[in-house]
Amino acid sequence: MKVKVSRKAHFNAAHRLYRPDWSFEKNDAIFGLCNNPNFHGHNYELIVSVTGEIDPETGFVIDVKVLKDLIKSEIEDAFDHKNLNIEVPEFKNLNPTAENIAVVIWDKLRPHIDNSKDLEVVLYETPRNFVTYVGNTL
Numbered sequence: 277m278k279v280k281v282s283r284k285a286h287f288n289a290a291h292r293l294y295r296p297d298w299s300f301e302k303n304d305a306i307f308g309l310c311n312n313p314n315f316h317g318h319n320y321e322l323i324v325s326v327t328g329e330i331d332p333e334t335g336f337v338i339d340v341k342v343l344k345d346l347i348k349s350e351i352e353d354a355f356d357h358k359n360l361n362i363e364v365p366e367f368k369n370l371n372p373t374a375e376n377i378a379v380v381i382w383d384k385l386r387p388h389i390d391n392s393k394d395l396e397v398v399l400y401e402t403p404r405n406f407v408t409y410v411g412n413t414l
């Protein structure tokens with residue numbers, strides 16, 4: 277019997293969507309306002325879910341306090357109030373789209389979650405735009 281345990285988190289971050297190997301005009305055509313050279317910000321909402329068997333002794337799939345502390349140390353401390361393009365090494369050569377941010381978050385959390393459990397990351401960039409990543413299942 278598997279159960280999914282979820283923890284919500286939040287961070288504010290600035291970014292710019294662009295490719296340095298494209299002209300400003302092409303970046304503008306593809307990324308629009310998100311190509312603002314002066315950056316812009318989002319209030320990101322994050323939902324991290326761990327799915328697995330319930331430990332019969334504790335009744336936990338994962339202690340949510342452990343999950344909370346992990347999200348804080350690995351994600352919030354690294355991303356909150358940061359310029360993703362400039363201050364977060366993972367995006368030095370990676371466009372900080374919601375898709376790429378979700379994959380980076382998953383990759384940072386995965387090593388800390390027991391292999392027997394599944395990990396899912398849902399990232400809201402705006403209240404209506406969100407992406408989901410469950411790992412490379414191919």
Ligand SMILES: Nc1nc2c(c(=O)[nH]1)N=C([C@H](O)[C@H](O)COP(=O)(O)OP(=O)(O)OP(=O)(O)O)CN2
Binds near residue numbers: 310402405
């Ligand atoms: N597939 C993606 N498309 C877009 C992304 C992305 O990360 N993945 N990102 C952006 C912009 O960075 C940003 O999300 C757009 O913000 P905004 O213009 O505020 O979005 P909306 O107009 O849709 O705002 P709502 O409040 O959600 O209506 C663009 N595309």
Ligand SMILES: [Zn+2]
Binds near residue numbers: 291310316318
């Ligand atoms: Zn944006």
